[in-house]
Amino acid sequence: MDLTVVWAFIIAFAVFAYVVMDGFDLGIGILFPTFRVGQGRNRAMNSIAPVWDGNETWLVLGGGGLFAAFPLAYAVILPATYPLIIAMLLGLVFRGVAFEYRWRDAAHQKFWDNAFFGGSLVAAMSQGMILGALLQGIEVEGRAYAGSWWDWLTPYTLLTGLGTVAGYALLGSTWLIWKLDEGVQRHARYVARRAAIATIVLMGAVSVYNVALNAEYAERWLTAPEIYYVLPVPVITAIIAISMLRAIGSERNSKPFWLAIALFFLGMAGLGVTIFPYVVPPGITIWDAAAPERSQIFMLVGVVITMPLIIAYTVWAYWVFRGKVGEDGYH
Known part of the structure; x- marks a missing residue:
């Protein structure tokens, strides 16, 4: 068994779990200005109140796992994307503070609503641009980052940032279709259709x-025989995208959300096909960046114990809060 591949x-998995679970509540923040002040915004926020902070557990696991299992990659990626990481963390802080204070400081609720929207937008855009900066390649010399402070800012990273914002808005709106009803749900369907079209277009772009970008x-995608192995990814993605658009327009409640998750999964599978086995394109593979084998074994024991507990708690939490959301919370 190749422990390095296991850790990859x-x-x-941790990154995918974070993107899906924190993605829909970031998406709700991005869409927050489109909802009416009062019942619409309150019900949207109530739908994520029991789970939003637990969703960020996966960000800690993904970042901590990268540091522990692939320290060289961690040491290169962070200096290459420091401005984006700082912006992301500040956005998450503003969002978290706004989430708590808008209920307790009614006199300044408009300010906290704007902070919730702004923090969510900045965090989502930053995450997408970090992905873009990684995919476009990071300049490395002597096992250290050798680029400039602004290498991350390119048209490509802006495109991946916008794609992430649209994708999170899709997850957030389909979550609200599932959890809300009446007029607020109809509005969620309206914005979900537009977010879905934007996501599909930007994924294609x-x-x-x-x-x-890279020969x-x-x-990997356009030459034989590789093309025959990867062709199912775009074909299935197209089928999922069409099914999702139909489900959003129908009276389905949970189906659009699950199809949106499937769309994200296929997008991540495509990214894996694109860069594997590199963890820092174009020159550092997962084996180059891996920690010593004994360290990987030691950490794997901890993951085998803790990850099932995290998954079990997450499933239980979502099961407890599985109903529709009214003005006063879940019922």
């Missing part, structure tokens, strides 16, 4: 840009 999948990426 563990971190990929990023995919085309990837092929033009190795193009070879």
